[in-house]
Amino acid sequence: MLKAAVLGAGYMGSAITYPLSDNGIETNLWGTWLDDDLISGSLDGLHPKLKKPLQDGVFPMYSKDLKRAVSGVDIIFIGVNSEGFIPVFKMLIDIIGETKDKNYYFFKLTKGLVNFNGKIVRASQAAREIFYKKFGSKDFLWTTVGGPVRALDLAHKTVSATMYGISEGICGEKIKEIISRLSTDYYRIFTSDDLTGVETCSTFKNIYSIAPGICDGLFREKKEGLYHNTVAFLFNQASIEISKVVSAAGGKKETAFNLAGVGDLHVTSVAGRNRRFGEMVGKGIDPDTAFKKMFEEGEYGEGYTALKLAMPWLSNFNINVKTELPLLDTLHNIIFKKAEPYDELTRFIKNLGS
Amino acid sequence: MLKAAVLGAGYMGSAITYPLSDNGIETNLWGTWLDDDLISGSLDGLHPKLKKPLQDGVFPMYSKDLKRAVSGVDIIFIGVNSEGFIPVFKMLIDIIGETKDKNYYFFKLTKGLVNFNGKIVRASQAAREIFYKKFGSKDFLWTTVGGPVRALDLAHKTVSATMYGISEGICGEKIKEIISRLSTDYYRIFTSDDLTGVETCSTFKNIYSIAPGICDGLFREKKEGLYHNTVAFLFNQASIEISKVVSAAGGKKETAFNLAGVGDLHVTSVAGRNRRFGEMVGKGIDPDTAFKKMFEEGEYGEGYTALKLAMPWLSNFNINVKTELPLLDTLHNIIFKKAEPYDELTRFIKNLGS
Numbered sequence: 001m002l003k004a005a006v007l008g009a010g011y012m013g014s015a016i017t018y019p020l021s022d023n024g025i026e027t028n029l030w031g032t033w034l035d036d037d038l039i040s041g042s043l044d045g046l047h048p049k050l051k052k053p054l055q056d057g058v059f060p061m062y063s064k065d066l067k068r069a070v071s072g073v074d075i076i077f078i079g080v081n082s083e084g085f086i087p088v089f090k091m092l093i094d095i096i097g098e099t100k101d102k103n104y105y106f107f108k109l110t111k112g113l114v115n116f117n118g119k120i121v122r123a124s125q126a127a128r129e130i131f132y133k134k135f136g137s138k139d140f141l142w143t144t145v146g147g148p149v150r151a152l153d154l155a156h157k158t159v160s161a162t163m164y165g166i167s168e169g170i171c172g173e174k175i176k177e178i179i180s181r182l183s184t185d186y187y188r189i190f191t192s193d194d195l196t197g198v199e200t201c202s203t204f205k206n207i208y209s210i211a212p213g214i215c216d217g218l219f220r221e222k223k224e225g226l227y228h229n230t231v232a233f234l235f236n237q238a239s240i241e242i243s244k245v246v247s248a249a250g251g252k253k254e255t256a257f258n259l260a261g262v263g264d265l266h267v268t269s270v271a272g273r274n275r276r277f278g279e280m281v282g283k284g285i286d287p288d289t290a291f292k293k294m295f296e297e298g299e300y301g302e303g304y305t306a307l308k309l310a311m312p313w314l315s316n317f318n319i320n321v322k323t324e325l326p327l328l329d330t331l332h333n334i335i336f337k338k339a340e341p342y343d344e345l346t347r348f349i350k351n352l353g354s
Numbered sequence: 355m356l357k358a359a360v361l362g363a364g365y366m367g368s369a370i371t372y373p374l375s376d377n378g379i380e381t382n383l384w385g386t387w388l389d390d391d392l393i394s395g396s397l398d399g400l401h402p403k404l405k406k407p408l409q410d411g412v413f414p415m416y417s418k419d420l421k422r423a424v425s426g427v428d429i430i431f432i433g434v435n436s437e438g439f440i441p442v443f444k445m446l447i448d449i450i451g452e453t454k455d456k457n458y459y460f461f462k463l464t465k466g467l468v469n470f471n472g473k474i475v476r477a478s479q480a481a482r483e484i485f486y487k488k489f490g491s492k493d494f495l496w497t498t499v500g501g502p503v504r505a506l507d508l509a510h511k512t513v514s515a516t517m518y519g520i521s522e523g524i525c526g527e528k529i530k531e532i533i534s535r536l537s538t539d540y541y542r543i544f545t546s547d548d549l550t551g552v553e554t555c556s557t558f559k560n561i562y563s564i565a566p567g568i569c570d571g572l573f574r575e576k577k578e579g580l581y582h583n584t585v586a587f588l589f590n591q592a593s594i595e596i597s598k599v600v601s602a603a604g605g606k607k608e609t610a611f612n613l614a615g616v617g618d619l620h621v622t623s624v625a626g627r628n629r630r631f632g633e634m635v636g637k638g639i640d641p642d643t644a645f646k647k648m649f650e651e652g653e654y655g656e657g658y659t660a661l662k663l664a665m666p667w668l669s670n671f672n673i674n675v676k677t678e679l680p681l682l683d684t685l686h687n688i689i690f691k692k693a694e695p696y697d698e699l700t701r702f703i704k705n706l707g708s
């Protein structure tokens with residue numbers, strides 16, 4: 001019988017416990033030092049974000065209990081936010097480092113880039129380095145979980161399909177066997193051997209979904225809802241730019257035109273936190289203020305952080321942001337260079353087409 | 355000075371007159387025998403569908419005045435529905451056949467497949483044959499207009515980008531020169547030499563946008579809005595299947611992952627008539643009844659007709675509908691084989707992934 005730990009008791013970490021429970025997998029749901037209220041709410045009978053009780057076989061645990069949470073587990077889902085990823089993964093490896101004979105399967109729900117020893121990298125790259133330092137040449141059994149899965153909908157068992165990015169080769173085969181035990185009728189899992197592509201898509205869909213949000217903020221009242229064409233244009237441009245970023249980063253272009261790309265961009269653009277962040281910016285709220293306001297409400301705007309880190313990260317690759325990723329450049333100007341959203345967005349659009 | 359005629363005074367035909375007018379192009383807006391109310395409303399000062407007056411230099415004309423409408427024009431936009439396309443285009447060619455020394459530029463706004471002498475073909479293929487029969491070896495200066503442009507939003511001058519599919523070679527160069535005189539600040543035109551791809555995308559996005567509509571009908575009340583994951587999955591599946599159809603039909607796969615494909619699918623899925631048709635079906639209304647009900651309200655469900663014609667059309671190509679286009683097959687079962695929408699949709703989803 002498989003046993004799992006989920007690190008991070010926010011939306012996605014908590015939502016993934018539903019298919020795990022329905023598969024009979026005993027699961028410890030560990031909350032970080034930011035999640036104490038979520039754990040106590042869950043212990044009282046209702047997860048405060050999901051507004052649902054957790055299911056049988058799911059055990060909420062406070063931040064002080066990490067060691068207990070991961071004791072004896074086979075599968076570890078990491079669902080903390082990108083800022084907490086490195087500290088939590090280091091703590092995790094220190095603890096499980098004591099059990100060198102055991103194989104762990106890691107599933108990363110966290111989206112975004114991380115600052116690892118002063119260098120901006122994909123989270124799985126940092127994790128791999130931390131892992132090998134402790135475990136030497138042991139198998140790194142890693143999966144990067146992509147979308148399109150909104151946590152709230154998953155917790156309510158809406159039919160969802162998701163793309164898991166796994167490493168190729170023998171490790172991939174082992175991981176696939178485990179993955180086959182995680183799906184349910186309402187949680188369909190597709191796998192891709194383009195881990196780089198899946199992970200890059202997950203980061204950039206958060207960034208690009210700020211754009212339709214900005215449109216909502218700018219146009220919902222002014223245009224009486226009649227700005228679907230603009231949103232569709234930005235959605236399309238975003239999917240094309242994501243495919244270019246994926247290629248430049250060494251992934252497969254087509255990954256961007258599948259579930260982890262176009263699919264995840266769709267759900268995030270319609271209903272995510274990053275869309276909400278964009279809407280605030282479109283309404284004229286200063287981007288830093290908007291990010292802080294959401295943070296104080298317990299909502300982490302991953303797109304904001306990812307956009308900040310994307311620029312130094314992209315400089316590692318052969319891609320010209322201004323000419324090849326004009327929408328990304330536009331978003332960066334609005335969010336971090338304080339360009340006026342309406343002027344900047346219309347300038348961008350008018351520069352394209354003929 | 356360019357002069358234009360627009361055939362069909364419904365949503366899109368009427369909406370295109372705004373950028374034409376803003377470019378100083380005198381435009382006759384001709385209504386078919388179904389459009390008399392639209393013409394009289396427009397002459398009275400307000401287009402009944404767009405809820406806006408037409409602009410200066412736009413002249414509404416009744417169905418009896420086709421000859422006057424196309425007299426002396428250079429550009430002809432055809433915006434009738436797919437059912438009216440062949441009869442209207444034949445009438446048009448008969449009339450302009452009298453002026454054999456003149457070059458006409460045709461722009462097809464109509465979406466969908468047509469039944470031409472008992473064979474199902476793309477509308478531009480039928481038009482080409484009708485044209486050559488009258489004009490021999492004269493240049494066929496043809497453009498198929500793609501999306502993503504919702505007529506109502508265009509008429510309100512929301513920033514829109516659109517993909518025009520043109521023929522390659524010398525004709526293409528002549529057409530491009532004309533196209534450069536049609537754009538405005540709010541109507542940005544991109545061109546593609548993949549006419550087949552653009553036209554195929556425009557047909558199939560109407561079909562596939564029925565799917566999120568069915569979800570709305572099935573789940574909006576039951577799932578309290580929490581079915582974004584399902585819609586995103588269907589959107590993604592639709593874009594992948596459209597790319598396969600485009601390839602099979604001789605177009606370029608990447609056209610499906612650009613404005614005429616993913617972009618147009620986006621706007622149509624969110625706000626189109628086909629989505630509304632799907633919603634009625636999802637709510638349990640018989641598909642034929644839903645189509646008729648909309649028709650009686652003056653709304654033509656192009657997706658319904660296109661889906662009916664798609665099956666015989668696809669049999670011309672090397673593609674297996676059941677295995678390669680499972681969502682199309684599912685929609686066909688629901689709409690034309692009276693399969694129960696919930697059962698059929700969930701069966702389809704559960705057959706995918708692992």
